Amino acid sequence: MGTGQDFYKNIVSAIQGSEDLYIKPEQARDVIRILELAEQSWAEQRTISLEGELIS
Numbered sequence: 001m002g003t004g005q006d007f008y009k010n011i012v013s014a015i016q017g018s019e020d021l022y023i024k025p026e027q028a029r030d031v032i033r034i035l036e037l038a039e040q041s042w043a044e045q046r047t048i049s050l051e052g053e054l055i056s
Contacts (some may be wrong), residue, residue, distance in 0.1 A: 010022045024056070026056045027056055035053065038054065
């Protein structure tokens with residue numbers, strides 16, 4: 001995997017049942033949560049722990 005096109009091809013293959021997803025939903029959720037907490041940390045000017053926040 002190296003391009004956005006490869007990412008979407010993988011999604012199609014996963015839907016068709018011929019491949020596993022390269023990026024699991026749990027991994028994507030963790031990235032989104034980290035970005036949300038980073039934004040909150042910046043807005044509040046404080047450190048926010050990731051403990052108990054991530055799935056994978």
